[in-house]
Amino acid sequence: MSWTASKIFRPYLADSLANTAPLDLGGAGVDTFKAALYNDAITPNQDVTSALSAYNAGVWVSASNEMYSAGQWAAGGVALASPVIDSATAATVFFDATDTASGATATLATVFGCLVYDTTSATVTNQGICFNYFGGTQGVTGGTFTIVWHGQGLFRFTL
């Protein structure tokens, strides 16, 4: 079991296109999203159901697999600042946010990736949007842990 890649959840895209759930990733009234950290004891799967893509469900259960640092990177994750759907480039739509940082004295170990989920989603509570791999094990001792989102966003579509 392990992380190998970053993926968009299939039900997120399907639910958005079908308006099964109002998942607002940008614009006025944008939802709030959190990034929760996980170890390598899980194998994320983009094809799970909406319910199993959610935070604290399926492989995303907090107990034993979620990594956090009390008061510095909360269990349940840290909110994304300035989430936005960017469609300013021809034939491209992407979801982006400001890099996400812990407090200044976080201690985290064996962090392999994060679940990005919608805290405002009510159809499925805390429905998953995507999961992002960090390329290997990451950690910090008594310092700042910052997720540096890819320069092309958290996820990206080319049309």
Place this chain on the structure above:
Amino acid sequence: MSDPGTASGDALDATVSTEPLEENTYSEVADAEQVLESAKLKVEKQRKHLTDAEAHVKVCEEALAAVKENQS
């Protein structure tokens, strides 16, 4: 037969930095406040969608009545 529209996309790997920040703004309370605020905004947004949808029903009812009247 028309061609289907196509698109490709995926989530992108992120990296991690452990460099100290000039200004560290992390706050669990601020995060909780943000979650609450967006939950309230969601209610307002959905209420507007409901109002718009109800108004559209009325327009459709009037259109149907007009069609029936023209056929009679």
